[in-house]
Amino acid sequence: MRSAIRSDSYTESVKQEIHESTATSKPSNRRLKANGDVQQRSSYYLSGNSLPSSTRSSVCGSTLMTSLPNHPDFQKRRQIEKTNSKQLDPSPLTVKPPREVSVRVKFIRLGEVITLEEKFYAEVVIEARWLYDPEAASWNPNLYVKNALGDVKQEVARELVDNLDEPVYIDSKNDDIIYVWEVRKVVGTFWEKLELNSFPVDVQQLSLQIVTRCSVEECVLVENSFQPSMVNREAFLAQQEWFLYEQIEARSTITMEDFSFRPIRQSTYIVTCCVARRPGYFYWNVYLLIFLITLIALTVYSVAPEYPQNRLQITCTLLLTSIMFRWSVSRLLPPVSYLTLLDKYTLISLVFISVNSIWHSIIGFLMRHMHISKAVDYYVLGVSTMFFLIYHCIMVFSLYQALRRRQVILESDRKYATKLAGLFETFAQGHHAVQHFKDRQNSSHASLFV
Template identity: 75%
Template sequence: MSNSIRSDSYSESVKRGIHPLTTSPIVQQRRSATTGNVSRTSTYFPSMSNLSSNSRSATISAIVTPASSHQRLPNSRHSMDTHVKKPIAIPKAKPPREVALRVKFIRLGEVNTLHEKFYAEVVIEARWLYDPEATSWNPNLYVKNALGDIKQEVASEFVNHLDESVSVNNKGNDIVYVWEIRKVVGTFWEKLELNSFPADVQQLSLQIVTRCPIEECVLVENRFQPSMVNREAFLAQQEWFLYEHIETRSTITTEDFSFRPIRQSTFLVTCCVARRPGYFYWNVYLLIFLITLIALTVYGVAPEHPQSRLQITCTLLLTSIMFRWSVSRLLPPVSYLTLLDKYTLVSLVFISLNSIWHSIIGFLIRHTAISKMIDYYVLSLFTLFFLVYHFLMAFFLFQALRSRQVMLESDRQYASKLAGMFETFVQGHHAVQRFQERINSSRTSLFV
């Protein structure tokens, strides 16, 4: 019986009244679903059947009114679009304020090659346009490469374009500048380039930085009053030669200690000094040359006595090594070889090779009875090697000294630039003449 029920078709189940569609019509299900939805949403509105006639008419008019308001919707939408498309006025950002700098090296002290630092007394003159809206604004300058505690003295006043003192309340002056003078005394760090030592030329720089971001302040060079250096107050004149010209450059650096990177304007002021190589010519180069030359005189001892040759050569070798260590104390432990290091090391290798040959020739003469002529050939070979590498060292030293001639040309151009700023031609001509006499008198000490 159950099998017949499972095999009935859809029409047979309808006739028997078993199918659910025959028990609950579709229309009735849709009405019940609609009624349920209405009953759930009707909690926010009162039932229409419980309202009076006046309230019912008011409710119907309230329902109909929004429908009629659709006719005015396009106009309101158009007005809304025009309101949205109207450009918003963004306030323009102010350009960064320019601070003109001028640096005067009042006094330069000792240049410490071993610790890569120098002593200086510097006056930093800063000038910027006065803004009545920001009366207390200041670039907050400081020297970044200063070592330890430095002494500073700061003074400021209001001036006009002629550097005359003015009052801020005086309305007759349209342009007013703030002139700040900062005197800095201390020790400053500088990375020294010692590849050409002792014929090296060093740049002593000051890194002047503002604490304001680059969007607020920019450090530039004073175009009307260039930077200067006082050569008469140079305390290390016996060891260094101080040039006249000053090099300036503006760059951008990033603040090291900050939560967010701040780009700051940096002003680099550089003066150049050249080491006087005369001391090293007579006390280092000449002595090493003589020690190396004596190594060739050992060949005057007969090769049958190698112990005498080795004794003299080893003494010269130990003397050169000790001399090399005494010279290296003057330089920092850099990872490259200077010009003097190359010369001393080649001399040590030359003496060592001679010592090795003396032991070889002594062994050969005792056991193989080799001719003494081969010792003369080796002497000729070592003499040729001695002359060649001294010629090369002299050439490299000459190339290093050529940079000093370039610096002297920069001095001449800088003197002409300063002479053009004098009031009369005679003053400028006398300034150039004094510069030429000073350079001619110091040329000998500069190169020798």
């Protein structure tokens, strides 16, 4: 009985489900509304399409005429759209000007300037100062040195100060302007592109590129006009090879940071100090030796031209000596794509010796087969001597022109010392600073040029 009841109920339920699936269900209100919208749109398009061809062409023509810029209805519509857009646009937001961060750099210690690898060692202190904002107390420009090589050591300290660099506490009542003073000590090796056109009497600029991680719309790096940058000449570790100037050049520029998903324009502060190479070592160990080797090439003419083998033996020995000397000097410089003053002098000397050796082989052949007079050899000796004197005069003039730049930098160095003396509190301190600079300049003048 129970099984029969179950079967009857099951068949009834199946019949009921079949009846419900076959029966048309009434759509919901939301579906009815959507279908109504679709019917309205379809009827709209149908009505448009059901228009006669003449009527549709007149409507399209009027629409095209009103879309022309010269049509008066078009101008009216543009005016209405402008007024509506002005009414709908919100009030413009007030844009805050970028923060000004004054920067000062002190070169505490300069180490060796490695010409071959184009880098130098330095210990610097970067002082940054900006106005304190209580609403953004944790704001920081996030300064870093862009041309640093490898990992550099940094020590950062900050404090709140007033106009007189006195410490200020937030809890205390103080009506003065409060600044955030950040002192950053950076120690490491920095890259610098060296200009070696006038080597070995070149003047190099050692620069630091200080960059903020904020965009230029948020932060701008400027020079500290009250406390200029300075360099400690007493702690210069390469004084035997270089001469360090007192002058410091600083400028602000804008660079683009491309190594990010959204490149930003960043404010960059470049501080540069100048060093001049002391050329005395190269005068005595390079120029003098090459001069003597080239001069000996002229003494070969004392050997009779009937023995060209003896002449060629001497000139080839001088040529090989000059080539080995040239390679030993080139290892002091990076593989640049231009010639320095020293390269030009050594190459001209090599060419001079090579031309003389070629002539020694020619004169031997001519005298043996054509019986040429020895007077021709004397004429060639005179021409070689004139060429030797002329190109040495040109090289001396080139060295003089390169050394004139040092004199110009010395004049600007004197002006910079006067500017620093004007920042002292008393006249006696400023006068003492200028006198100390003049004594140092006079004592180092000879070593700078020789």
